[in-house]
Every structure is written in structure tokens, then in C-alpha cells.
Amino acid sequence: MAGIGYALEKLIKRDDLLGTFQGYSIGAIISTGPWLFTIVSLMGINFLVNNWVEISQITNFRIILIYNYSFSLVLTGPVILIATRYLADGIYNKSIESSPSMLLIALGITYIIGMLSILPFYTFFVELSLVLKIAAISNYFLVASVWVVSIFLTALKDYKAYIFIYAIGMGISFFSSLFFASNYGTSGLLFGFNLGLTVIVFSTIARVFSEYPYMFQWPASFLPYFKKYWELSIGGLLFAAAIWIDKWIMWFAPEREITAGVLIYHADYDVAMFLAYLSIIPAMALFLVSSETGFNKKYQEYYSCIKNHAPFSIISSKHQNMVNFLSINFRNIFILQGAICILTIILTPQIIHYFGGHYLQLGMLRLGILGAFFHILFLFISTIFMYFDLRRINFTLLVLFLLLNGLFSYLSMQSGYEYYGYGYFLATLLTFIISLIVLVKVLNKLPYYTFIKNNLSAN
């Protein structure tokens, strides 16, 4: 995202309030935009669609989307991380000729996985009309495509187009699903939503190919990347699974509901968690801006001074600069997001009321907000590990998070309704504390990691 970084820095360096504000709001939009647009569009649909279709039909629409978003994120996780790495390496080595071809291969792999898993799932197990099955299956493939093409969006320099494509696409989804819902019910809703996704996928591919106008050439090293960076490919899977595992486990709680024969869901828990996730938007914006504007520079200074034969005293001071910057920014994010977290927790009754929930969800939402707070902080730490290419450490922490979230969620599910949400909260809290300890340890010894531990030619 170097291009975006430069633009953000220019805005912030203008040193007037407007510039700073613009910088940070763009940060928010970029880091959360696609997600935000999707949620806004879906909420809009949910609010207005009551006028045309029955409640049960909306439920099916919502559950199919939840299933498709959750399983596509897990199943494309490996492809996404490996493709990101491939693209980043290509940009670093200034050889991006095979990138557009890699996009096609990545999509191909995604589709093969989908055809082996989701296609038989909807075809043979889910009880839906044929039309709705087709709509659901095509929705899965579109959502999976969106994950993959999004990697390229962030690599592209033109962030305006990035936001624009999403805004237009989700706008189309909103209007067309409402438009078709009146005549065609759930399948109309879903096909309408798919239309917007289709626009996003194909406009992005078009942008990628106009940005990188290269003929198809087999990206020979792409497939070996899956093995070479196995921590990434499996880590991608774990990362997505860890996000969803508490919900999956809650799908076995006594209050769960089942629609279309096999599609299980837990309305109270799922809704509470999705609302809780909304609270982390400010932190994401802050992190993006501070990493793009200040950290990137410090990071590059550190590595380039090593490459340029600096004496150790200089390497050491660049290292200190970087660590100081990180700790100050991390502290800022912690304080700011902590305040927002407390505020939203105070406001949970109003939030629940506004979104039409019931008061039994209060506890879940509060724990969800706290959990999301530590979850996002852990995500930042994980990103920092990725910056320093400490793949093994990151992988271990992801495994830890997955196990903790699975175990604690199971225990809280077993303990009864009033304990729902504790699993996710405790898992994120513990993972955050452990990863922070590891981060501090590693950061302080970074030169040792740079020269020896993480240096292939030294081992």
C-alpha cells in the first residue's frame, strides 16, 4: 500500500486540522471501506425489505450470506495470504509481469476449492429451491472472488477507484436486491445482491489488467509458494477459522435455529458479534495511518542502513527509532480504542434497542466489544510480525488463538446463556497478552532476528 501511504502522508503533513482529518478518515475508509459498505448495504436491505417479503425469507437470505462470507474467508485464506506475499515480493523485486496471470490462477484455485466443497454442500444437503440454490452458489463464488481481487485493490495505487468500486457495487446490491425482492422473494434478494458483487469483481479485474497490461505468462513460482511459505498458507486458514470458530461453536447451543434443512445459526450471538465488530473501525483507521505514514519509513530506514553498510551503532539507533515509534503508536491506539470501547459498552442498551435486539443480548454484546478490542490489537501485533517476516512466531500465535477461542467458546457454551461471549473475550484477551509479551521480546532483540534467527543464509 505504499502509494496510499504517500498520499496519506501528504495529507497529514499539511499540518492543518482538515488535512489530518482527511488523512485519518481516508485511513478508515480504506481499511474498513469494503467491509463497511457491505454491512451498510446489508443493514439497509434488512430495514427496508420487510415491506416486500416475509421475515423467514430474509432470514434465509441473511444466513446464506453469513455462511458464504464465513466459509469463503476460511477456504480462500491460504490463497489470499500466498497471493499477497507473491504480489509483495513481485513489487519489491520490480517484476510484476506475472501478477495479472497470478490473479487468474488464484481465482482458479479458489473456484476449484469452492466446487469441491460448497457446490456439493448446497446441491445435496441444503433444502432450498433450485433457483435459490443457484443464487446461493453463485453468491459464494462471487464473495470468494471479492476476497481474492481485494488483494490487488490494496496493491493498486489508486485508492479512489478502490473506494469508488465498492461504493458503486454495494449501492447496486442495495437497490437491485430491493428491486428484485418484491417480485422474486429470497432468490430475488440474493440475485440482486450478487449483481453488485459481480460489478465489484469485474471492475477490479479490469483495473488490475489496465494497471498491469501484461500478456498471460505462467507464474511459475506461485504454486511452490504454498509449500515454501506453508506457515502463510496454513496460517491463512487458521486466521479465518479463528475468527469464526466461536460462532461455529455457538451454532451448537440449545437456542440455535435451523433453516433450509442444515443451515444452523444462533441469531442472538451472531448479531451481537457483528455489532461488536463495528466498534473497531477507529482502531483500524489509526493503525493503517500510522503504519503507512510513519512506520513504513522507519522500517525501511532500518533495513536500508544495514544494506548500506552502516556501523552497528547506527543500525541500533534505527532499531530504537522503530521500536519507539511502534510503542508510542500502539499506546495511542490502545488508549483511543479503549475509550471508544468503554463508550460503546456504556451505550450497549441504546445500541441493542436501536437495532431491534433484546436485553438478554446485552452481556454478549459487551463481551463481544471487549473481545473485538483485544482481537484487533492482536491483529495489529500479528501484522507487525508479518512485517518482519517472523512467519513461524505468527503461525504459532494463530494456532494458539484458534485453540483458545475454540476451547473457551465451547466451555462458555456449555456453561449456559449468561456465559455466552466469555469464550471469545477470554480467548482474545489471553492471546493479546501473550502475543504482546512475545512482540516486546522479539522487538527488543530485532537485530538478532534480522541477522541470525530470521536469516536463511545464516542457518
Place this chain on the structure above:
Amino acid sequence: MNKYKEADLCLIVEGAYPYITGGVSSWLHNLVKAQSHLKIHIVALVPSPSGLKIKYELPENVVGVSNIFLCDMKQGDNKLPAIESICRRLEQPLVEIQQHGGIFELSEIVKIFTPYRKQLGKRLLLNSESAWHLLLNMYRLTMPHESFVNYFWSWRSLLGSLFAVVIAPLPKARVYHTISTGYAGLLAARAKLETGRPVILTEHGIYTNERRIEVMMADWFSAGSEDGLALHKSRVSLRDMWIDTFKSYTRACYTASDRIITLYDGNQKMQLRDGADPDKLLIVPNGVDYEQFSEFSNMQKAATPTIALIGRVVPIKDVKTYIRASKILLEDIPDLQSLIIGPTDEDPDYYQECQNVIKQLNCGKNIKFTGQARLDDYLAQIDVVVLTSISEAQPLVILEAGAAGIPAVATDVGSCKEMLLGRKYESPPLGIGGVITSLASPESTAHGIKQLLLNDGWRKQCGQVIQQRVKNMYNKKAIDEFYQMQYAEMSVKSSEKIFNRQETLWPA
């Protein structure tokens, strides 16, 4: 290979026999064959295990070959509680080794390592946090302004190989004979420290000198160092560290050796300069099989005057000067036949360049590359052997041709002057056996060849002188006997360790 408790002789070889062919390797192969009554164990020091292939048919008396991989030591254990104190204690002797160390520092290092030899390896000695702090401390202490990335790799390269030598298993033997200083010399010194058995050193080229040239030629040293600012001129540079480290290795080996042998006078001067004890010094040249080559002296020479450069077609032999000299000679000797006898595939680019020179000078009719060939097939027709090398130790071709009564024209490198004109106090003085010319000078070389080719009487006289000298001084048989005697004498010596205060150094 048969089982044995203790070898009669352990040969320590760095980067040569039995994996790499060349002058030193064939010398060793001959030595092993000539000492067929001794059980010999060979320790080969090579960079890494990749691509290792034994290039010689090892004689029966070789009872073992073990390898030490200098750039690829064993991984060893991951954890060792003592590693912190090991690294702390290593700092002092290692800093000394990098500046002006010797056998004392080596013995300190050996002492620190000995109890943990099994566990120690790359993981602990190069990649542990303790090793990292050791490196940082040494860097800060010695050259805190030098490019750290260069220091880092230098440290790992120099000391990594040192560690590999110190943790390697040492075969038991009555006598240790190392064929160079450097890491081979370190192992020999270690053998002396640990077993007290005698050590013989034979240096063909002078190791410190060769390393010094390499270090001076390597351009990566200058990257990032701020030596351009004359202010810091007195500061120690990485280059100095490399050279000084090799000097320390050499010093340790010289101290440990009972005999320090080299091929000729010029080398001996350098050994003295590097700190060798004059009492241990000996000159033992390379020898050739006089009987075999002298047979060719009676053969009828061909009618066309023939000269030959015998050697690989590589830049160090300066074949181009030889070609240009041949061209000059063609003015006076139009029917000259000029041969280049030796493999042409070692440096194809250089071979092509030589071909181009021949084409430019338009003398392709008279100059011929034979490729790899047996000397015997050509010896009979050659009138004068020519050597234009820019660097040599003791080129055997001069002796082989000399045994056949063929005089040589050679540049003033290595021991060429000694062989052709005689050593300073030669007794009886035999006289002149060829012509010494200046380096990279076609005119000088052509002039020398002309003197011999155009004056039959002079050429014959030079041929006789060089033949007699080879018979007296460079006879392989006599030299084999010399080494046989040395080994015999040494192997009955009682074990004596290097320091008188060994008790304090070597607690049982």
C-alpha cells in the same frame, strides 16, 4: 579400509587432495604412494560437503579419510546451559586471534571447547544469542565504525571455520603432517596441543601470502567503510582483521611444528618474516622421477626447432605473452614450431582470447594447442621449454624437462631462478641451466629463447647443467627418502606437549 587404532601418519590437507586435482594434490598422491609402508589417515578440509568426489585412486595404505567442512560445520545441540560462559570466555582469545594471536590463544579456545565438543555446533557457536552477543562485543571492542554487515559475515566466515576445526574429531596418529598453515595448520597445532605428537609442516605456497593477495583484491571490503576520510587512517579495517587472523593461524602452526619445510629460498624468507623459528626451517624442493625422464635425453631431436609451454591454459600462466614471443621469434626462425601442452577447458573464455591473439598475429600455422596430453609423447621433440607464468611455486615441468636434458626459459617467479641458475651455495656449483626473463614481456622471453635455439652448443651445455642439477638436487627418490626418514625419526619421538607449563594449561 581396515580397522586401526592409530595411524602412522596423519596428513592434513586444505582444499586439495583427494578432492581437487592440481600441483599440491599430485605431490601428495606421490607422497602417499612413496610411503607405502605407513598407515596413513587423511584429513581433508573443504568448504562444504556439496560436490565432493575423490579424484584419485587412493593407495592401499590410506586407512582413513575424514572431512572437515569449514563453512558447514555440524548443527549440534540447540541448547547448552554453559554456552553463555563459553562465549564469555571465548571473547579474549578470539579478539587476540583477530589481532596478534598464536598458539596460546588457540590452546585457550581448545580448552574451552573440549568438554562440550559433542554438543557444540553451528546452532550454539554461530546462531545462539550468546554467540550474537559475543560477536557484538568483539565488534564494539575492535572496529565499531566498520560496516557491520561485512563484519558480521567476516566474523562468521573466519571464526566459523576456526570453530569447525576445533570441534572436529581428531584421528590418532604417530605423526601429523600438514600441507599448509591456515585451517589445516590450526588442526595440526591442535593435534600437537592435544596429543603432544610431532608435527611437520610443508608449505608449497605461503598461505598467509596467498590469503593476503585475495583479501587485497576483494573489492567488497571497501563498501561502506569510511576510510576515504583520511582522518581515520590509523583505524583497524576489516582487511587488516582478515590478514591478521590468518597470520595468527600461521603463527600458531609455526609454533606447533617441529619441522617447517618449504620448496625454495624465497618462500623461506616469508616464513621467517611471519615468525617461524629459524631452527626448524628446511628447504626440500619437489622432486621428479629422474630415471624416467632422463631416458628422453638420448633421443634424436626433430629437425624443426620446437618450443613448448607446458601447463593449463589459464591467465596465471600468461599464455598470451608466450604467443607474442613466438610471433617475434618467427622473424628469425620461420620454421619454428610452438606448442602449448595442457588442458584448454579450464577457462574457456581465456582460451578463446588466446585463439583471438593468434588470429590477430596471423601465426596459426606455427602455434598449436595440444590439449591435455602426456608429456612423454612430446618430450622427445622439444628443444626448449618455456614458462611465462606470473606466479608459480616450484613448477615441475622445468625439472621434468630438465631431467630429459631440455633447458628452460622461465619468468622470475617462485623457485625458477633457483632451479635454472642454482641455489646460492650450491656445491659443487653446476652453472647455468636456462634463461630467466622478466614478467609479461614477450621481447624478453623471445630473446631468451633465441639465445638457446640459435646456439646449439650453448643449448646443449645448459641442458647438461640442468640435467645434472635435477639428478643431484631434485631427484624424487632422494626426496621420498628424506620424508621417510623424517617420519621414522618423528614417530619414535616421545610425546611432548608444546608448553613447559603444560600442567596449568592441561589439567587432566
